[in-house]
Amino acid sequence: MxxxxxxxxxxxxxxxxxxxxxxxxxxxxxxxxxxxxxxxxxxxxxxxFAGLNVGSTVNSLVANDDEGNLWNLEDHLGKKNIVVYFYPAAMTGGCTKQACAYRDQSAALNDLDAVVVGVSGDSVNSLSLFKEAHGLNFTLISDIDGSIAEKFGVATRDGGSIEREVNGATHTLSRGITTGRWTFVINKAGEVVYKDDAVKATEDTSNVISLLKKI
Known part of the structure; x- marks a missing residue:
């Protein structure tokens, strides 16, 4: 071999x-x-997750409101300017100040042909308590699964729960998600004409009113 x-x-x-x-x-x-x-x-x-920007068109938005009824954006299109503001959690410091400012400016907003809707990840029951505790005179809608925030492109994080006393009783307010503090204004034609993704709770209402006076 x-x-x-x-x-x-x-x-x-x-x-x-x-x-x-x-x-x-x-x-x-x-x-x-x-x-x-x-x-x-x-x-x-x-x-x-690009969401909505100034110039975007919003055709539909349906969600449960603070009374458990369906709130439909289409009911207001063509009739009102729509202020949609997202806030982190009902019955917390900044969110309460922001909501009460919208409550106190309801006459001015009405004169500007505007309707306000607050959006958070809180449950319907939590929103009902929030509205009752502070005499809020506008609609709050529940985005417990974050689908509305996603549609608008609003940043979110995990939900949670807090305890608050309302009318002498202690309640647990739960939320599925926690949204960022963003505000949008949609005109009567359904077009986004204002977007603020860095809202300061105490300045939001005045900024929105200033914008509405220009459209």
């Missing part, structure tokens, strides 16, 4: 170099695929 001859050192070096080159190519391809996948996901996420 003929003896097996060892490969020359130069051939071994070539083989090793080829193997290393292939490994580097495979590693580079994995990196490229990962970058491309991340980019595609980012683009898709941005598209999915």
């Amino acid at each position: 003929p003896d097996k001859k060892a490969l020359p050192q130069s051939s071994l070096t070539t083989i090793r170099s080829f193997a290393i080159h292939n490994q580097e190519q495979l590693r580079l391809m994995k990196i490229i695929r990962s970058i491309l996948a991340t980019g595609i996901l980012t683009i898709c996420s941005t598209a999915a």
Whole structure:
């Protein structure tokens, strides 16, 4: 049986170099695929959560209000300018100040042909207590699953619960999500004419009224 001859050192070096080159190519391809996948996901996420901007059209919005009835945006389109404001949680400091400011400016808002609706992740029962405790004179709607916030592009985080006393009794107010504090104004044609994604609770109502005077 003929003896097996060892490969020359130069051939071994070539083989090793080829193997290393292939490994580097495979590693580079994995990196490229990962970058491309991340980019595609980012683009898709941005598209999915871009939400509404000034100039966007809002055709529909239906949700449970503080009385458990369905509130429908279409009932107001063509008749009123619609102020849709998102707030983190009923019966908390900043949110109470913001809601009471809208309550106190109801006459001015009515003169400007505007209807106000507050949106949060609170349950219907929590909203009912909030409205009762502070004599709120506008509609609050429940976005407990975050679908409305997603439609508008409003940032959200996990929900939670707090305890508050209303009429001498302690109640637990629960919310499915916690939204950011954002405000939108939709004109009678259904077009978004104002968007504020960095709302200051104590300044929101005056900013909205100033805007409404211009349209």
